[in-house]
Amino acid sequence: MLGTYAIVREVYKRRIDRIEAATPEMLERLASLNEAGMSVVEGFQRVRGSDLGVLTPEVERIWRDIEFGANIDDALIRFGRRVRTTAITRVVTLLTNAMRASGEMGPVLRIASEQARAEVKLRRQRRQQMFTYLVVIYVSFAVFLVIILAVNEVLVPSLPDNVALPEGDQLNRLGASPDAFARFGEVDKAAYTLVFFHAAIVQAVAAGFIAGQLGEGSLRDGVKHAAIMLGIAYVAVLLLTSPVASISALDTTSDGESVFLDSASLSEGGYVAVYGGDSLDDDEVELLGYTEYLSAGSHSDVFVPLQEGTITQDQTVLVVAHRETNGNEQFDFALPYRSGESQADGPYQGLSDRSTPGVEVDVTYIGDPEEE
Numbered sequence: 001m002l003g004t005y006a007i008v009r010e011v012y013k014r015r016i017d018r019i020e021a022a023t024p025e026m027l028e029r030l031a032s033l034n035e036a037g038m039s040v041v042e043g044f045q046r047v048r049g050s051d052l053g054v055l056t057p058e059v060e061r062i063w064r065d066i067e068f069g070a071n072i073d074d075a076l077i078r079f080g081r082r083v084r085t086t087a088i089t090r091v092v093t094l095l096t097n098a099m100r101a102s103g104e105m106g107p108v109l110r111i112a113s114e115q116a117r118a119e120v121k122l123r124r125q126r127r128q129q130m131f132t133y134l135v136v137i138y139v140s141f142a143v144f145l146v147i148i149l150a151v152n153e154v155l156v157p158s159l160p161d162n163v164a165l166p167e168g169d170q171l172n173r174l175g176a177s178p179d180a181f182a183r184f185g186e187v188d189k190a191a192y193t194l195v196f197f198h199a200a201i202v203q204a205v206a207a208g209f210i211a212g213q214l215g216e217g218s219l220r221d222g223v224k225h226a227a228i229m230l231g232i233a234y235v236a237v238l239l240l241t242s243p244v245a246s247i248s249a250l251d252t253t254s255d256g257e258s259v260f261l262d263s264a265s266l267s268e269g270g271y272v273a274v275y276g277g278d279s280l281d282d283d284e285v286e287l288l289g290y291t292e293y294l295s296a297g298s299h300s301d302v303f304v305p306l307q308e309g310t311i312t313q314d315q316t317v318l319v320v321a322h323r324e325t326n327g328n329e330q331f332d333f334a335l336p337y338r339s340g341e342s343q344a345d346g347p348y349q350g351l352s353d354r355s356t357p358g359v360e361v362d363v364t365y366i367g368d369p370e371e372e
Contacts, residue, residue, distance in 0.1 A: 002223055002226055002227040003227045005223050006224035009220060009221070009223055010224055013221065016085055018053060018054040018055075019058065019083055019088070020087050020120055022052050022054060022055035023055065023087075023088065023113075024120070026047060026052055027091070027109050027110070027113035027116060028109075028113045029047050030044070030109050031107075031110045031113065032106075033047070034106045034109060035106035040072055040105055048062075061078075061079070061082075062076065065078060072099065076095055076096055077092060079092065080093075087120075090119075091116055094108065094111075094112050094115075095112060126217075127216065130215045131215070133211075134214070134215045137211045137214070137225075141203060141204065141232075142232075144200070148196040151196070152193055152241055152244075156193065156244065191298065192244070193267050194267070194297075197237050200233040200236075201233060203233070204226060204230045204232070204233045205226045205229075207229055208225035208226025208227070208228070208229050209222035209223075209225075211225040243266075243323055243349070245265060245266045245270070246264070246265045247264050247272065249262060249319060249359070249361040250262055251364075252319075252363050253364045253365075253366045254306075254365055255366055256306075257305065257310065258303045258306060259288075259304040259311070259317065259319075260301070260302075260304075261301075261302040261319065261361075262301070262302075263298060263302060264298070264299050264302045265297065266294055266297070266299075268323055269293065269294060269295050269296040269297075270294060270321060270322045270345070271293065271322040271345065272304055272320070272322070273287060273289070273320050273333070274288045274289050274304045274306065274318070275317060275319075275358070276288050276309060276315075277318055279318065280318070280320065280347070286309065287309075288306050288308055288309035288310075288317065289306035290307070291303070291304050293324060293331075311363060313365050314363065314365050315362075315365075316361065316362050317363050319358060319360075320357055320358035321347065321348045321357070321358075323348055325342075326344055326345065333345040
């Protein structure tokens with residue numbers, strides 16, 4: 001939506017700039033014709049046959065208003081309302097007031113021409129002087145992007161999947177309940193990526209509007225800068241950041257047919273799978289079950305059906321987050337795991353040291369004891 005508005009606004013603004021740039025020439029011609037003995041109306045009749053560039057259609061509309069019975073004052077006022085800029089409004093006001101006072105419009109038209117030309121020159125100079133500030137804003141935004149991308153690619157992947165919580169005597173010495181520290185054991189890496197992405201969006205929009213206000217004097221002109229920066233931020237985050245997933249499994253249970261996890265966050269969507277074994281690199285590792293397709297984002301109270309195996313007692317399992325790579329929203333990953341190679345619905349990468357994906361989780365069996 002910002003891009004569409006920016007395009008429409010830019011086309012409109014360039015048209016207005018060309019009209020304002022051509023206005024001094026039109027006024028000069030009208031002044032010469034008036035000094036030669038023609039009235040302003042006769043001058044418009046003569047001028048409309050000449051080439052004034054983008055201003056030619058507007059002169060034709062002024063003459064058409066006069067032909068349809070409007071006086072020259074009303075025709076000029078309508079012209080000012082169509083263009084709706086400060087410079088044109090000032091010229092129209094000057095001409096209409098002068099025509100009510102005298103028919104000798106030559107000097108007034110030349111003054112209006114010089115004023116319009118000065119307005120165009122001042123605006124051009126202002127843009128040149130403020131260009132440096134535009135460059136500073138874009139460079140600052142680029143630095144911000146580099147910093148958050150570096151943090152997201154270096155620091156976030158290095159965060160541990162689980163944080164050790166104080167227990168027993170440590171809690172007693174601290175005088176706090178276990179619930180007070182529960183949130184410190186949940187490191188949501190995917191949420192960090194999402195927060196950085198939102199921060200980049202906010203920074204792009206704010207910097208874009210500020211650039212428009214400083215560079216061109218209007219917040220509306222900042223929409224194009226905001227659209228450009230949004231595009232840069234989106235492409236940078238999309239292409240330069242790695243997919244991130246995190247799993248919270250502080251209190252993991254199983255009824256024998258499913259494994260219940262606290263939450264899972266997948267930056268690009270995918271699946272959560274449970275394996276029997278210590279690592280995907282082990283030859284003895286086996287797939288026990290996997291979830292249905294999970295959309296990108298955070299999911300709480302995740303349960304993993306055990307389609308390929310069962311759990312009949314307390315045990316340690318390997319929980320792995322998998323990406324959706326082929327777009328069919330069906331879990332197609334097949335063992336053995338080949339590190340560094342592309343596999344269908346392969347796992348999200350591990351830590352920054354490229355360790356094996358997944359986290360070992362202690363599962364508490366809550367099924368019928370008689371089934372053990």
